[in-house]
Amino acid sequence: AIDIHADPEVTVQNGTAGVLRCTFKSSEVVSSHTTVTWYFIYYFSNGQGFPGQEEFKDRVQFIGDINKRDVSIQLSPTQFSDNGTFFCDVKNPPDVKGTQARTELRVVLKSLPQSKTTVIVAGVCGALVLLVLIAVAACIVMRVLHNRHDYECTSLESMNSEAPQPRKKVESRVEGSRSTSPSGQRQGPVIYAQLDHSGSKNSFHKMEPVVYADIRKN
Structure with missing residues (x-):
């Protein structure tokens, strides 16, 4: 046949x-x-x-x-x-x-050459792959930032719990050290001396000095 x-x-x-x-x-x-x-x-x-x-x-x-x-x-x-x-x-x-x-x-209506069709298909596939890679990279970055934020918050809370409490300012008081003078001004030491006034011309005898010191603190 x-x-x-x-x-x-x-x-x-x-x-x-x-x-x-x-x-x-x-x-x-x-x-x-x-x-x-x-x-x-x-x-x-x-x-x-x-x-x-x-x-x-x-x-x-x-x-x-x-x-x-x-x-x-x-x-x-x-x-x-x-x-x-x-x-x-x-x-x-x-x-x-x-x-x-x-x-x-x-x-x-129109016939595309095989080479152009191949190029178009390859371009579309490449664009899809690029979008997938960008999405994966964005997810990784977001996860890293989220983990870093959690770590910083945990560290800050730990530091706050371990930090010593500030001491209260204690005003020192010394009994009897404050001046009772109305003027409130400082006064230096006061010295008292007792001398001999017997009228002798040949000698001048000092008696035992008596010194009083009054030191006031403000």
């Missing part, structure tokens, strides 16, 4: 050229009796190609080489109405039994 292969899915941007690839393998030699059918886009028979439905008349082109078992076609420009499923069928008498190859055509 003839073996037919086609791309399972083709995605193209609207307004650009879309290639529908199809190849086949056959034990028979390709001849003028070999036919190709792309339902319902294109027909190839007796060495000539014919468009299928009217909507594909000016937009379909045979770009394969039937002698090399390549029966690919190109549709340009593609339209959103081209979205759908297309079948490639090849008959190479007497090898005519085979399963049609199926292709899903998707026409999209």
Whole structure:
């Protein structure tokens, strides 16, 4: 049996050229009796190609080489109405039994190149990883600050409990040391002396001095 292969899915941007690839393998030699059918886009028979439905008349082109078992076609420009499923069928008498190859055509508004898509995905993943790292760092900092605050409060309470109580100022009192003088002024020592007044001219005798000292403290 003839073996037919086609791309399972083709995605193209609207307004650009879309290639529908199809190849086949056959034990028979390709001849003028070999036919190709792309339902319902294109027909190839007796060495000539014919468009299928009217909507594909000016937009379909045979770009394969039937002698090399390549029966690919190109549709340009593609339209959103081209979205759908297309079948490639090849008959190479007497090898005519085979399963049609199926292709899903998707026409999209804009198609991103694979490299740009990879870059975008990598950028999004990197941003998510960065956000996770920032969140983890913030949690660590908050925990450290919280532990430090608890440690400082505990240390302060311990210091307050161990600190000696301030001593009360005790006013020293000495009985009898305060002056009872109304004026409150300081007075120096008072000395009393008793002398001899006998009237003798030749001698001057001092009697035993009597000294009284009155020292007042303020």
